[in-house]
Amino acid sequence: MFTEKMLAHRTKNMGSSAIREILKVLSRPGIVSLAGGMPAPEAFPMEKMDVLCTRVLEKHGTAALQYGTTEGFVPLKEALAEYLEENSIVTKPEHINITTGSQGVLDALGKVLISPDDAVAVEAPTYLGALQAFNPYGPRYVQMETDEDGLIPDSMEKVIKEHRPKLVYLVPTFQNPTGRTIPLERRKRIADIAKSTDTLVIEDDPYGQLRYRGQPVTPIAAMAPDHVVYCGSFSKVFAPGLRVGFYVAPDLVEEWLIRAKQGVDLHTSSFSQALAAEFLSGGFFKEHLPKIVELYRPKQEAMLEAMEQYFPDGFTWSKPEGGMFIWAEGPEGVDTMRIYDEAINNNVAFVPGKYFYTEEGAGASTMRLNFTMADEETIKAAVGRLAEAIKKVV
């Protein structure tokens, strides 16, 4: 029989599934989940899908069903060049590559760059999906410090000098899990550090368009294009089920990322890419994005208000200008795993923050709350019940 012995050495890195156990309770009836990270189904442009499908079939015909190049569907790359330019990233369509979700480029980056025991620098806390993409390649994670303005550039510089990481992974705007955004001055400093130390920075930006207040901040990629891989996605502004992401990378990295992707899936779904191309170039995106923003803004406000009203003293939390998450932190000594058990009894779920740290023992008093899925009344009631659970434990 087939046994564990037959697995590759690298599979031992893919073992951790603790968070899956946590998420299993979500299917229990009556539970309100603030644990997820999914867009609300009402955020999908369902009323436009018929038209989009018809356009794809009329305009692209068999090309939407045929094999395509690994680099991606040209009409989508062309539409993205315009979109990116409006977001301060100036590049040519031929330097925009399409991936199967942003997850696809994270996997390719791991494959192409990380030899076992290579250092990879991540924010503390960081995005779990990136760790899942990198883990099989055997990195040694090094945490960089953050505060309410996200990554602290001095910490990044120190980590780079001490560990020479193969890559620095960042979600600079409305980060998952904290919702925090790195301000412009820090971004300039991060770009300078990347250049002066010749370090590759991954700027993962799936949430940047979900801005409910304030002004957009220039991407780091715009300030250090030769040192940054900029990753975007249609998952939060169109539909995650299409699995369409994209990236812009320095030349040599790009060449290898394409080759890695070819071995993994040949190319991303042509039909999905064609739908995204029509969504972007046909004016649907510009019409639809404000609706998503107007859907999520009151949800976020409801959550922040309820936290203000119900959460006990000693707790603090982020007040992001956009994104999908609020990050809360209890006073020292609080264990959000214990709060979690109590919260489940009260029919509310969240993600204990420790899962977003690469160092054992970090983040014990933190938690991530998502506000995109439930409606405002449900959010308020759930935050109230969560606060009850907290008070029981603290």
Next chain:
Amino acid sequence: MFTEKMLAHRTKNMGSSAIREILKVLSRPGIVSLAGGMPAPEAFPMEKMDVLCTRVLEKHGTAALQYGTTEGFVPLKEALAEYLEENSIVTKPEHINITTGSQGVLDALGKVLISPDDAVAVEAPTYLGALQAFNPYGPRYVQMETDEDGLIPDSMEKVIKEHRPKLVYLVPTFQNPTGRTIPLERRKRIADIAKSTDTLVIEDDPYGQLRYRGQPVTPIAAMAPDHVVYCGSFSKVFAPGLRVGFYVAPDLVEEWLIRAKQGVDLHTSSFSQALAAEFLSGGFFKEHLPKIVELYRPKQEAMLEAMEQYFPDGFTWSKPEGGMFIWAEGPEGVDTMRIYDEAINNNVAFVPGKYFYTEEGAGASTMRLNFTMADEETIKAAVGRLAEAIKKVV
């Protein structure tokens, strides 16, 4: 600046791009390509796509656009369970996993099973895409001998005993590149060897439904379900651009393959999966498959007739009952790379066979010809011009 030094050790395995150079000439105007491996666009059910899209949106709604599970879209898994049972593979929907093309499971198999320098046994010649999927994981390939009936079981047994490969990769039906099919008696023997030596066999079956003559042969997976990963695909019977493949695997392997896929793309396009589900369960597949078969059969006959008519003495070739390829072999000493240059001058392209071998120097006198893309008259003329090129060189 970013330099080659910064790449992971494994990327050195991903270097070979010789065949890409070969394929670049295909875009030259006037060239008839017998080199590709794509389905004819006329084989796509374009006239049904409107109805399929409408059904997907009406029946599955936001689920077709939302994040899904890594394991796959349940209605598709249910439809596949029925489809597989009709093809002698009896399993439950929950044991059928969806991948981003079959390429997706090949990558996951490599990631989960192959440590650097592990032996991987492949047919000589074998499918290039599988090598591209496995290469980054650093396998040591061991070739198994084949004849006109495909893999020779004794050679497989010898290779297993000498090298203890982590996996044996096979395309038993209408193989790419040879078009050959392993007959039932050999399959029984292969299943027995897999069981008695406790070896994992990958049965990659993208072409099995493209049968123009003769009777289906039972899959090896049906005879040794605990030792075979059976991989199927919608690429040749529906549309490759959707990137939907599937597999059935022994339990422990399955568990790790799912985990590997999660890090790579989270899941396969929900919209693509929903289209495939409706194609299969709505009766479209059964109505459409005979049209594909009737489209390709005369193309294959045209190619075989033209080869009979034009090819010089000393050349032999496969006469498959289905699939997409004919495999030709010249007398010893013939170099199909030289024929290739002459053929390009004559405006015909094919793939020199050496690219399908893992051992240097093997297959110098072989070539792969594809018959799905061109029409019958074009195929006949192209084979005539190819024969002229051969006669010049031989």
